[in-house]
Amino acid sequence: MAKSPETEHPNKVFGWAARDKSGLLSPFHFSRRDNGENDVTVKILYCGVCHTDLHTIKNDWGYSFYPVVPGHEIVGIATKVGKNVTKFKEGDRVGVGVITGSCQSCESCDQDLENYCPEMAFTYNAIGSDGTKNYGGYSENIVVDQRFVLRFPEGLPSDSGAPLLCAGITVYSPMKYYNMTEAGKHLGVAGLGGLGHVAVKIGKAFGLKVTVISSSPDKEDEAINRLGADSFLVTTDPRKMKAAIGTMDFIIDTVSAVHALYPLLGLLKVNGKLITLGLPDKPLELPIFPLVLGRKMVGGSDVGGMKETQEMLDFCAKHNITADIELIKMDEINSAMERLAKSDVRYRFVIDVANSLSPP
């Protein structure tokens, strides 16, 4: 007979899960494996709420395996380390991000690009190397192979640093890969949400001129005066959009709704690069003439490898970059999800797990 989530592993754990595509989260008893020789057990302090969590609990992409315990922006304290673990000791402050497994032997893994390994396993809603389902960070603790655990740098707060584990690396990785780090170049950030606001901060730290591109004029003050963007472009203002044509070296496009690429491509200079990070549920329309006539490109990127995630955390600690968060209790998660669906958050919810998650 198949084991239940509570009995399939030796150690009982408590968390919150969605059980169907209503996405409603509620208390959930399950279990986790013993701490193996390569593992680190993390008592979870905080967990960021990523838009992917919302998509997954509602089965927007069609591959959710219920019950789903979401959460892949996890910060906590190492409570156990296996005998082969060299990088961490008990008491260390650590993070766990989007990935907790890969084959560790393919070309991508050898290049520290575990995120592109064909056997890459997500922190939740995926099958781990032991053949059982992974449950994420909306829970008391998590057991993770040391390769997928990150050292949380001194000076980086646990609560506002947690979203960097997904949002941070998601923008940092393509900014490095596509050479957006040359001071003085002009970066456009389309969309000002969880990803976008971190992209502005990291872009400024790279010395870039940053323009926020948004459909909401009321975000201008935020963008410029609080986040430090150099300018703000409203996509519905044709005069301003026209004046900005051909001015940007790169665009980080964080918008996940289906949206028009044509006006964004027009903002790029010749050889300009638009990197799309949002995950729309339908294909976008790609006009070919701007690509051909201006040798422009559209690329994508998917989080980052473990080495560059650590590099990103260290970079953010050095430049005092954290996410702007709204701290919530575990039992506020369902209303937070409703607000997230309406983008009503500046700019990431973070669950105060240690102080608010307790069995009923």
Add this chain to the structure above:
Amino acid sequence: MEKVLEKEAYGLAAKDESGVLSLFCFSRRETGEKDVRFKVLFCGICHTDLSMAKNEWGFTTYPLVPGHEIVGVVTEVGAKVTKFNTGDKVGVGYMSGSCRSCENCSDGVENYCPKMILTSGAKDFDDTMTYGGYSDHMVCAEDFVIRIPENLPLDGAAPLLCAGVTVYSPMKYYGLNKSGMHIGVVGLGGLGHVGVKFAKAMGSKVTVISTSERKRDEAINRLGADAFLVSRNSKQMEDAMGTMDGIIDTVSATHPLLPLLGLLKNKGKFVMVGAPAEPLELPVLPLIFGRKMVTGSMVGGIKETQEMVDFAGKHNITADIELISADYINTAMERLAKADVQYRFVIDVANTLKPNP
């Protein structure tokens, strides 16, 4: 007041959106001090000529003398011309002028200069219309003239001036020219067949991707491709998933990108050189989960056009052509519209274009 041009010329022009070409007499400027004047021997017919003749893109000014795959022999050079002499075999491609001072021009990519002047159908710096190579002779600024290698037959070399550089430039720019790579070429027409030849010469494994089996024998046995995929055959496509470093897509018709993106390895590059008029559907997930990219490219700068033609000379690469007489032009255009040519028509201008019909 209109500027008076000095030298008589004649050619074939489209006079309206029917795109039908007929004899047209006009004039060209005198040879300026930096100009090269040459008698046109051959001119390739690019699909762009057809699109422009029929005003498919909405910016054609009539009368239009098309032609930007032009090869000929120099008859006169201006006093300050240093690179060419009378008798030299030369060519002119898609552009005949640019601002010479912007960042693109300084980087050798005049093709992306915002003031780039098309060889055919554009307003020149002196406010006159440019008339292309379906004509008896050309006069062009030295900086936009290409030397044709001695060993290349001129008729087969002409299409390289557009088709050749259009595939060569992105192969080089995107690093898809390294030996041992696996390159896909989508579409086997004017651009595609030259793409296969260049990629083979660069040491790549080449797979042609086409909509029908019909071209398999050609692709493999005559053009030298290593493999052939029928895009509608899902088993063939699935077996080839994740195998290609780059894909050069020469197809101008609307077509699905998702199966083609699936053929790329992680970090693979998809280059559009065809120009579909309607947007294509872009599935975003393959770009994100494989860090793949989609981009485009248009002809090439002058320096790389020369480099391309020298590369072709070194590897004996020419286009596969059907040589036609000037009076066949309208039939050729009809056949081109149906892709009924292997793989480029070239007009035997010197021998068949006459001032009096």
